[in-house]
Amino acid sequence: MAAAPRFIAKAVRDAPAEGGPGWSPPEVAAHLADTEVVTGWRLRQILAEDEPTLQPYDQEKWAAALRYGERNTDLALEAFAAARQANLELLRLLSDRDWERGYLHLEYGRQTLRVKIQHLSDHDLAHLRQICGG
DSSP states (O other): OOSSHHHHHHHHSSOTTOOOOHHHHHHHHHHHHHHHHHHHHHOOOOSSSSSSEOOOHHHHHHHHHGGGGOOOHHHHHHEEEEEEEEHHHHHHOOOEEEEOOEEEETTTEEEEEEHHHHHHHHHHHHHHHHTTTT
């Protein structure tokens, strides 16, 4: 997870700006920056509250309303990397018990922080494959 921002930045910079089907590489960069902010908020909720309820959000509506196609790609990549570093700092401090803290997600049901972070790692890889055309 620590290396993901570096790999994704290289892939975005090496990819054609228009990309393939779905979001363009610059739009993916904006999405990842916003997703990492959401992840940071959710991580903090899970650690500070007992069994918080996490609200889903519509990523397509966010892409349109937050103008992913118009965002500064370099800034998005920097924001993603900085937010990821801050989130990893917290994750490195967790005890085994912290990793098992639970939450309720209104779409996915009850899960643990461990599952949330595994999902985030899978999310990184899925978007890296998307950017690389795979």
